[in-house]
Amino acid sequence: MCCPAKKAEMLELLSVLDKNNDKKVSVDELKEFLEQGRGTTLDKDIVQKFIDKHDKDKDGKLDLEELAECLAKSEVKAVLECLDSNKDGKISVEELKTFLDSANCILKREDVEAFIKTHDADKDGKLDLDELVACLS
Numbered sequence: 001m002c003c004p005a006k007k008a009e010m011l012e013l014l015s016v017l018d019k020n021n022d023k024k025v026s027v028d029e030l031k032e033f034l035e036q037g038r039g040t041t042l043d044k045d046i047v048q049k050f051i052d053k054h055d056k057d058k059d060g061k062l063d064l065e066e067l068a069e070c071l072a073k074s075e076v077k078a079v080l081e082c083l084d085s086n087k088d089g090k091i092s093v094e095e096l097k098t099f100l101d102s103a104n105c106i107l108k109r110e111d112v113e114a115f116i117k118t119h120d121a122d123k124d125g126k127l128d129l130d131e132l133v134a135c136l137s
C-alpha cells in the first residue's frame with residue numbers, strides 16, 4: 001500500500017465493511033453495505049462476481065490489500081477517463097503531453113515519450129488501464 005494516510009483510510013473502510021471482524025470483506029458484508037439506505041436489494045451473484053474479480057488469493061473474500069488495489073484501480077480508471085480525450089481507452093503521448101502542459105508541468109515531448117515507453121507493457125505506444133495502474137502503484 002502506498003502511504004500511511006491511504007492505509008488508514010483503507011483500514012477505516014475495512015472496519016465499516018467487516019461486520020464479523022475477520023479483517024476480510026465477504027459477499028454478504030459487501031452486499032449489506034451496498035444496500036444500506038437504497039431501499040433495494042442487489043443480486044448476490046453480481047456482488048460475488050465483483051469479489052471474485054478482485055480476490056487475488058481466491059479465499060472468497062477481499063482483504064485489506066485486495067480492497068485497496070480494487071479501489072486504487074477505480075481511481076486510476078477515473079484518471080484515465082479524464083486524460084483520454086479521444087476515448088479509445090488509452091493515453092497517448094499527445095494526450096499526456098497536453099494534460100501536463102495544461103497543468104503547467106512543461107516536459108519535452110521526448111520525456112513524455114520515454115515515460116510512456118517505460119510503462120507500455122504491450123508496446124503499442126499508449127498506456128491502458130492496467131499499465132497505468134502498474135506505473136502509479
